[in-house]
Amino acid sequence: MTRTIMTVDDSPSMRALLQHALAGEGYRVASAEDGVDALERIDAASPDLVITDINMPRMDGFELIEAVRGHSRWNNVPILVLSTEFSDDKKQRARRAGATGWIVKPFDPVKLSAAIRRVLV
């Protein structure tokens, strides 16, 4: 069964990079450009995993994680943060919001793939 990963990033370059890396691993990819866009698309995308950036316009990654965790259908979906940020404060904030894990950019496609396999249930 093909698993679906929703990627959320305001950078078209990063979305394209993730699309290429994840599609190459056999995943179906649904892309969103920020938290608002992700929440609008999440029901249609029906993701098995969400990978989100933190710094985005309209709704950032922290707010998105909280919103997804408050959603009755998606409150158990794994959420990985993929961000240039690496401070403990921000990681702890994401953990409290309900994130599953954190990966610091830039990402290595092989390591990203391994991380996805660890969190996909």
Next chain:
Amino acid sequence: MRVAITQVDGVPRRGNRRADGLRHIGVIQGERGVSGEDDVMFTTILGSCVAACLFDPDAQVGGINHFLLAEPQPGQRVDTATAHRYGVHAMELLINDMLRLGARRDRLRAHLYGGANILAGMRSIGSDNGAFATRFLAQEHIPLILSDLGGRSARRVDFRPALGRSRARLVVDAVVAASPSPRPATPAVVSGELDLF
């Protein structure tokens, strides 16, 4: 709203006020500077490296980076202490810093400088860097207003971030480091590893 802050790699920086009344702040390889202050001028010297000067004319916020290579080679280990050398990461860091100062991604404009192929016989690192930066801006829908890339000479670039004004001069005798310049120590967080909560 513009924020009257000047930072280099996220750290406040005053710079040295010169006779022209401007505070001059040098940006070396791997660094990025952002500012919303009228009297700030960032300066950098480029060989094969590329500097992207981005600015938001409405917010009057701008920033410059100085990256060494376009992208990491496949399988190459990269951490947060070395990732700034690569364009793909340097561009994202620069844009994120500018957004924090009030810029908006959809209003950004760009000038590009550098990407010279100075050393004969070496692979065209300069051309690769210039091509990467041009491609990145196109993908991000950031208009490229001014492009001064390529050639065989080093450039000195001055950029006034709040005004979005830049200029470059060819520098014949500049010593352009072939390896990364000394840089203040930053915590080396290995990128790409999963930190599971």
